[in-house]
Amino acid sequence: MHVYLRIPSLLLVWLLMDGCWRPAPPEPPTSGDIYRPVYAPAAAIRIVQTLPPQPLQNAGKIYIKDQYLFINEVGRGIHVVDNRNPAKPMQLSFISIPGNQELAIKDSILYADNVLDLVALNVANPANVRVVRRIENAFPYASYPLATNVRFECPDPTRGVIVRWEKAAIDNPQCFR
Amino acid sequence: MYRLLLIFSLLFLLSCTKDGGSPTPGTGIGGSTARFTVSGNTLYIVGSTSLQAFDITNSSNPVPGAKTTVGVGVETIFPYRDKLFVGTQTGMFIYDITQPANPKQVSVYTHIQSCDPVVAQGNYAYVTLRSGTNCRNRTANSLDVVDFSDLNNLKQIGSYPMKNPHGLGVDGKLLFVGEGEYGLRVLDISNPAVVLPIQYVDSVKAYDVIPYQNRLIVTSPAGISQYSYATNQLTHLSTLPVQP
Numbered sequence: 532m533h534v535y536l537r538i539p540s541l542l543l544v545w546l547l548m549d550g551c552w553r554p555a556p557p558e559p560p561t562s563g564d565i566y567r568p569v570y571a572p573a574a575a576i577r578i579v580q581t582l583p584p585q586p587l588q589n590a591g592k593i594y595i596k597d598q599y600l601f602i603n604e605v606g607r608g609i610h611v612v613d614n615r616n617p618a619k620p621m622q623l624s625f626i627s628i629p630g631n632q633e634l635a636i637k638d639s640i641l642y643a644d645n646v647l648d649l650v651a652l653n654v655a656n657p658a659n660v661r662v663v664r665r666i667e668n669a670f671p672y673a674s675y676p677l678a679t680n681v682r683f684e685c686p687d688p689t690r691g692v693i694v695r696w697e698k699a700a701i702d703n704p705q706c707f708r
Numbered sequence: 709m710y711r712l713l714l715i716f717s718l719l720f721l722l723s724c725t726k727d728g729g730s731p732t733p734g735t736g737i738g739g740s741t742a743r744f745t746v747s748g749n750t751l752y753i754v755g756s757t758s759l760q761a762f763d764i765t766n767s768s769n770p771v772p773g774a775k776t777t778v779g780v781g782v783e784t785i786f787p788y789r790d791k792l793f794v795g796t797q798t799g800m801f802i803y804d805i806t807q808p809a810n811p812k813q814v815s816v817y818t819h820i821q822s823c824d825p826v827v828a829q830g831n832y833a834y835v836t837l838r839s840g841t842n843c844r845n846r847t848a849n850s851l852d853v854v855d856f857s858d859l860n861n862l863k864q865i866g867s868y869p870m871k872n873p874h875g876l877g878v879d880g881k882l883l884f885v886g887e888g889e890y891g892l893r894v895l896d897i898s899n900p901a902v903v904l905p906i907q908y909v910d911s912v913k914a915y916d917v918i919p920y921q922n923r924l925i926v927t928s929p930a931g932i933s934q935y936s937y938a939t940n941q942l943t944h945l946s947t948l949p950v951q952p
Contacts, residue, residue, distance in 0.1 A: 586951035590927055595920055596736030602932055602948070617923050617934045618945045635744035635751060636736045640767040642744060642751050649753075649762070651770055663768045670755070677756075 566676045566683040567699040569606070570691035576629040576646045581660045584622035585610065596636045599623075599657070606630055606695030609643065611657040623657045630694040644670060646692055675708050682707045739916035739927070740786060740795075740825035740875045747787040750808040754778065754785045754794060761809055773809045781821075788828040795826040800835050802856060815859045820848055825916075829878045831857040832865075832900040836873035836885060849873060851885065853900055865901045875916030877924070882906070882937060884924055886914035892926060894942060907941055 587610060591603035600614040608628040613621040630646035639655040640663065649669035653661045674686050676696035685706040686693060735746040743754050751762040751770055757780060761773040781797030792803040792811060799818035803811040822837040833854040851873065853866040871890035876883065883903065885893040891910035895903050913928045922938040923945070931949040935942040 587931055587948060588950060590932055590950060592739055592742055593916065593918060593925055593927055593932065594736055594738045594742075595918060595925065597732055600925065600932070601736075612932075612948065614934075617936075620932075620934070620946055620948055622948070633742065633744040633753075635738060635742070635746045637746045637749075637751070637764055638733050638767045640764070642746075642762075642764075642770065644744075649770065651768060653768070664770060666762075666770065666772065669753075669760075669772070 564678065564681045564698055565701050565704050566678070566681055566696040567701055567704075568673075568684060568686050568693040569695045569697055571629055571646075571694045572691050576692050576694060577648065577665070578627075578629070579645065579650060579652065579660070579662050580627050581658060582625045582627050585625040591632055592634065594634050594636060599654075601634055601636070601641070603632060603634060605632060609634060609641070611654065611660075624660070626652065626654075626660045630692075646670070646694055647672065675706065679708055737918055737920055739918050740827050740877060741784050741916045743783070743785060745785050745787050745792075747792070747805060748808055750805070752785055752787070752792060752805075752811070754782045756780075756782055758782070759785070759792070759794065759803065759811055761811065763809060774811070776803075776811055776813075778813075783823060784825040786825070786827050791828070793826045793828050793833055795824045795835070797821050797823065800824065800826045800833060800854070802833075802859065802862075815856060815862055817854050817862045817864075819852070822848055823874075825875055827876055827878045828856075829897075830900070831855055832897075834876055834878060834883060834897075836870060836876050838870075838873050838888075840872070851876075851883075851895075851903070853897075853903060855900075866903055868903055874914070875927075877917040877919040879919035879937075882919065882940065884917045884919050884937075886917050886926060886928075888915060889913050892917070892942070894937065894940070909942060 589605045591605040594601040598615040600612040602610040608631050609626045611623045613623050628645050631643050634643045641652045641654045647668050649666040651664040653663050673693050682704040683706050684704050745752050749765040751764050753760045759776045759778050762770040763773050764770050784795035786793040790806050794801040802815040804814045805811050824837050826835045835852045837848050837850050849870045851868045851870050855863040855865050872888040873885050874888045875886045881898040883895040883897045892914040894907040896906050915927045918925045924935040926933045931947050933947040934945040
């Protein structure tokens, strides 16, 4: 092969090889669940209150302590249930905790996530639950839904704090993971 | 004397007003998909990449402690004796919590990427792997049994096909698996090396489960259901329904 041809062909080989080696950036998914953030004003998210029993809508994690059964209502709070008779569980109250998804208990203190904060609640009297300690900003700002391979409406911090993500029919969502 | 009687009557009345009584000291029981757990005087919380300890010797006053980096896709935490079992999308991590404030990673059991809660009993960890769009895994669904008696050399002693396991729970010789849309399984683990089917209820949907004192609590899209397993067979007791 002539030397003047050899160099361009070598370049061509390099180009081809380069094309093989560079990993293509992942394509945004075109299918899969679509989520949108649900916002709340920063002042409202730190209000924890005991309410009368509420209907279960989107039950999440559960926790047993003595005769009580605690049921997380995803993103909203915790149902307190008297479970002495498991054939007839009785709802006692609902602890409204914005953003709540997790819980654990020691003694009569329930630990829960409250959007960015960790709260310790005294649940000795389920009809009157009190915040005994709040550790602010124990958790990171939820800038994306927990699920993967999903598309979602991009968060806009000027609209408030994200308390949960809900499935939604949105055209052409710009964020994905 | 009269005054003493009065005080006793008053105490008696007071004890009646609080229906059911106060929670006793100590911790409760969570499901296999929990991200919060209490072991002794420490609250452990897993984030998406980390494990954070809070000292709760004084339960009303949690004090932030060590924060350990675990890895990516951390999903669940399960306490057993002096260990924590952390389920992630790439495997199961075992932490020693002999020093509760400083969890120390002692073992890793890696597997293909999937969603995988873990529970433990005796020297065995029961790990479920689940496929699904949220789990970066399209095919594998299984129950793996891992012998951790030698923490330096975890041994998989069994793997059983499952349909779509979401959560699991263990009590004595019984293992319960919530198979999501596909139902609820009861398995015999008398011999952890040979897991045998006992019952498979495909008429219900089941996510996470907590077996406790012969009662199984199950989360499902329909609500919270409870079963008795006193006879090793599930008997439905109640369902707190989800309101549409």
